[in-house]
């Protein structure tokens with residue numbers, strides 16, 4: 001039964017969490033060191049845990065065009081990228097400052113969501129993680145400095161993650177798995193969303209027509225300028241108007257007016273092939289020394305100043321190149337570590353704030369690769385959005401509580417750490 005809910009999605013996720021061995025747990029406790037923030041002191045640790053981690057397959061996310069127009073609806077519990085979020089709890093959406101870039105104040109753009117239920121308790125029968133970011137590279141570079149601040153309250157972020165979970169019996173969806181035939185329906189309608197971004201709750205309404213809702217004044221203004229000005233009719237007039245124009249207005253409420261959302265894809269998750277994952281260091285060393293290194297890789301490697309970065313980048317690149325189309329790597333497993341592209345710009349344990357809601361530690365759960373920007377059609381020039389990896393950390397106990405969308409933590413590693421920190 002349970003597997004049918006997430007068929008084709010993160011099938012291994014639930015299984016893997018059940019395989020936490022006592023050994024892993026010990027390892028984890030051991031890592032509770034201090035606040036020194038010395039990344040180097042964790043290096044040895046990384047290496048031993050990496051070997052353990054290699055035994056469990058990593059879930060690789062690749063982007064596919066959705067099979068059907070209904071494939072990514074919220075009642076199908078999708079993992080998806082681009083477009084608008086398929087909110088799991090469709091009513092109690094994040095509000096206020098949570099929806100905004102803390103740096104420029106623009107509403108954040110939806111990047112992706114991962115359906116990652118946990119079998120360990122009923123409250124996580126459905127569980128989805130949502131990742132948003134500001135599309136401004138200027139903001140992301142400022143975000144870089146913010147994420148190093150240890151005091152969470154003072155961090156101004158341009159990348160945000162939310163975790164939402166529901167028990168099997170809930171008021172939004174049937175307790176039976178969806179039939180996936182296009183006829184599944186949610187049990188109740190969702191909140192009215194912004195007519196511009198289709199992402200955030202539309203709790204402001206156009207004063208003219210009183211029909212189009214907005215998440216923010218910014219989106220109302222941009223919609224007004226981009227054509228709503230011509231179409232907006234006072235509600236008294238539009239009620240008198242002919243049926244076609246009335247229904248057109250109604251449809252506008254549900255449609256997303258913005259053309260700048262990222263294109264929509266389904267995220268299909270497959271296990272990383274295990275037989276390739278065995279002898280990492282051997283592969284890396286042979287890659288560095290052998291003539292298999294092609295010129296572009298060599299050129300990129302030259303751009304790293306330190307030898308550690310060079311080696312770590314080569315290792316990263318080699319691992320990724322086994323499935324070059326991957327955009328996401330998922331591993332919810334005790335002691336799992338991200339695959340860092342560079343050795344600089346990695347957080348220490350103390351850089352990952354504890355869960356704001358229950359105080360538990362946050363554990364690494366998945367990382368997003370910059371390859372996704374290619375699918376999103378983001379230009380590859382100096383001022384364009386770019387990063388080396390985004391690692392998402394979530395509450396280890398995946399705690400419950402009255403807030404439907406709990407903010408989790410993202411660590412962003414920028415492509416060339418040494419040059420960005422000098423700006």
Ligand SMILES: [Zn+2]
Nearest residue numbers: 101104134139
């Ligand atoms: Zn911003």
Ligand SMILES: [Zn+2]
Nearest residue numbers: 194197215219
């Ligand atoms: Zn909006």
Ligand SMILES: [Zn+2]
Nearest residue numbers: 206208209232
């Ligand atoms: Zn209007």
Ligand SMILES: [Zn+2]
Nearest residue numbers: 355358395399
């Ligand atoms: Zn928690």
